[in-house]
Amino acid sequence: MEKIVQQPPFTILIEPTEGCNLGCWFCGLHGMREKGTKPWYFMNIETAYRIASEIKRVGWKSKIVFAQHGEPTLNPDFLEIVKVFRNYLPENIFHIYTNGYAINRAEDKDLYVEQMFDAGINNIIVDCYSENGDWNFINDLKRSWNIVYYTNKVPLYSKSKKPRILLLPPIQDNEKVTRKLANHCGAAAPLDRSYNNKRCAMPFRELAFRYDGSVSICCDDFRGEYPIANIFDMKIDDIWNHERFQAARIMLYNYNRNFRPCDGCTNISFKVGFLPDYKGAETLPPITEEVQTLAQSVHRFGPLSNIVKRKWEN
Numbered sequence: 001m002e003k004i005v006q007q008p009p010f011t012i013l014i015e016p017t018e019g020c021n022l023g024c025w026f027c028g029l030h031g032m033r034e035k036g037t038k039p040w041y042f043m044n045i046e047t048a049y050r051i052a053s054e055i056k057r058v059g060w061k062s063k064i065v066f067a068q069h070g071e072p073t074l075n076p077d078f079l080e081i082v083k084v085f086r087n088y089l090p091e092n093i094f095h096i097y098t099n100g101y102a103i104n105r106a107e108d109k110d111l112y113v114e115q116m117f118d119a120g121i122n123n124i125i126v127d128c129y130s131e132n133g134d135w136n137f138i139n140d141l142k143r144s145w146n147i148v149y150y151t152n153k154v155p156l157y158s159k160s161k162k163p164r165i166l167l168l169p170p171i172q173d174n175e176k177v178t179r180k181l182a183n184h185c186g187a188a189a190p191l192d193r194s195y196n197n198k199r200c201a202m203p204f205r206e207l208a209f210r211y212d213g214s215v216s217i218c219c220d221d222f223r224g225e226y227p228i229a230n231i232f233d234m235k236i237d238d239i240w241n242h243e244r245f246q247a248a249r250i251m252l253y254n255y256n257r258n259f260r261p262c263d264g265c266t267n268i269s270f271k272v273g274f275l276p277d278y279k280g281a282e283t284l285p286p287i288t289e290e291v292q293t294l295a296q297s298v299h300r301f302g303p304l305s306n307i308v309k310r311k312w313e314n
């Protein structure tokens, strides 16, 4: 296959923790753990160094988002991991999605928030999943933080470095803003093949690192059914331009999700008319037999996680 160089990702996802304390009904972790909670697998400092130094080497200005398949602050080294990234990447904007776990359990909640910002986080995005959730830590904060409620007029990913705490609306109120729940490729809800003729922008825009440094096609691929490579085996730009990514991009650019885990995935992307680059100035070739065969064979190298079959998968 002819090599095609993809523009750098808008977003690099970092997964401090795989696993969660909550086990919410709508989460794809239920397709990886019986209760959607434990075991908790943690990114270690060495992996953080490896990824951060590689991003620095290639000079990508992508936003860094600490999130993925678990609650980041469960990781006892979470603050150290953020510091490692900030040390290597002084200019990138850092965001975190948290349910508030560690903040709410800290002896001094203001101090923990301060430590998160000091470590390098710019934007703490708080998931408010239930009425009595850990997100209520905001009611106990004594200092005057920049706390914002997410609406259609408030950017999710602020480009400002000014510290901000952003509260997301509860899932049950999700009609208020665009927050559609996807099926996480079958791990969270049944597959729906009516989406199979839609483009998807994820592998063009996002590079998603799992806790152990491995990368799969996107964050919605909860179980890692489409593995690309691991940062300990390959340079970051070689992972980003890997032929497995390239095959998936050609399929998705040509409105074809007929390969796992995209087959039946309900994720809807925005601005898909601008693919494959930022402005839609370039094009990708049509799907060949070689591309289709490659895309449809990658799942044989996965999954990267344990699979707990959901009732609709039996």
Ligand code: SF4
Pocket: 185, 200, 201, 202, 203, 217, 218, 219, 220, 221, 257, 261, 262, 263, 265, 266, 267
């Ligand atoms: S179609 Fe779904 S699984 Fe495939 S790249 Fe897009 S979001 Fe990921």
